[in-house]
Amino acid sequence: DGGITQSPKYLFRKEGQNVTLSCEQNLNHDAMYWYRQDPGQGLRLIYYSQIVNDFQKGDIAEGYSVSREKKESFPLTVTSAQKNPTAFYLCASSIMVMGNQPQHFGDGTRLSIL
Amino acid sequence: AQKITQTQPGMFVQEKEAVTLDCTYDTSDPSYGLFWYKQPSSGEMIFLIYQGSYDQQNATEGRYSLNFQKARKSANLVISASQLGDSAMYFCAIDDGGATNKLIFGTGTLLAVQP
Numbered sequence: 621d622g623g624i625t626q627s628p629k630y631l632f633r634k635e636g637q638n639v640t641l642s643c644e645q646n647l648n649h650d651a652m653y654w655y656r657q658d659p660g661q662g663l664r665l666i667y668y669s670q671i672v673n674d675f676q677k678g679d680i681a682e683g684y685s686v687s688r689e690k691k692e693s694f695p696l697t698v699t700s701a702q703k704n705p706t707a708f709y710l711c712a713s714s715i716m717v718m719g720n721q722p723q724h725f726g727d728g729t730r731l732s733i734l
Numbered sequence: 735a736q737k738i739t740q741t742q743p744g745m746f747v748q749e750k751e752a753v754t755l756d757c758t759y760d761t762s763d764p765s766y767g768l769f770w771y772k773q774p775s776s777g778e779m780i781f782l783i784y785q786g787s788y789d790q791q792n793a794t795e796g797r798y799s800l801n802f803q804k805a806r807k808s809a810n811l812v813i814s815a816s817q818l819g820d821s822a823m824y825f826c827a828i829d830d831g832g833a834t835n836k837l838i839f840g841t842g843t844l845l846a847v848q849p
Contacts, residue, residue: 651835662738662825662839663779670834678836710779714835721835722769725779 622647626711626726632734633698633705641696641729643711650716652694653723656680657708666709669694670716698731706733736761736828738840745845747816754801755811755843757826766828768809769837770800773823782824785809813845821847 624645633639645652651670655663665678669688683702688694694713698705708730712723737760747753759768770782785793785800793800801810813820823844827837 653836660841662841663827663837664839665836668834668836676834708777710777712779716835722781722784723835723837724781725771728777730777 624711624713624724624726626709626729628729629727631729631731633731634734636700638697638699639731641698641709641711641731643694643696643726644692645694645711645713645724645726646692647713647724648691649713649724650691651714652688653712653714654678654684654686654694654696655710655712657710657728663710666696705731707731736763736766736830736838738826738828738838740826740840740843742843743841745843747813747845747847749818749847749849750815752812752814753816753845755813755824755826755845757809757811757840759807759809759826759828761807761828763830766830768800768802769827769829770798770809770811771825771827771839772820773825773842775822779825783811816847818847818849821845 627642653668654666667686669675685697710728711726714721714723739758766787768785772780783795783798797814799812823842825842826840830836
């Protein structure tokens with residue numbers, strides 16, 4: 621079945637360590653997105669990519685980095701510069717046709733600080 | 735910039751009754767889309783329904799309907815015949831009206847369906 625796969629489901633980070641969250645989609649979608657969700661809050665956009673080898677900062681990009689080397693993959697690295705990384709991270713993808721297309725989400729990764 | 739406001743942090747509804755979840759929005763774009771998502775306790779975001787700003791009729795998808803009042807800038811979600819499985823967080827979102835498909839989300843409403 622087509623869908624979005626995020627891994628791992630749970631991730632623990634030590635102080636000063638970079639960690640990478642995986643996001644893979646087989647929906648043949650052009651656009652991919654990373655969101656952060658804190659308890660009791662909505663989703664905030666970290667980065668997005670509309671095409672391979674191109675990506676744009678969202679509203680809270682500081683302390684994060686991404687790459688888009690393949691259409692199917694959009695990994696997110698949480699760097700040591702992100703001082704409060706504990707959150708639920710959701711990856712999404714959508715068709716890029718004149719906007720107004722629903723985003724489809726993965727099951728998320730819960731990141732915690734050790 | 736776009737903004738979504740959901741003023742109901744939590745709601746209760748009896749099983750089999752209808753419930754309305756409020757959503758108001760703010761945007762300066764003439765063309766935009768409004769979305770509702772459901773997030774169960776497991777965390778995944780499930781797309782429920784979409785309304786385009788130029789759509790003449792309110793969107794419906796099974797038990798979900800969207801009460802779109804453009805002049806009031808509101809896009810309330812109506813769930814008919816509530817089921818226990820409807821208990822979840824519900825998020826309203828708006829896109830940026832351009833070609834990026836970026837979504838701005840509200841803070842959500844927690845719906846609890848009681849037997």
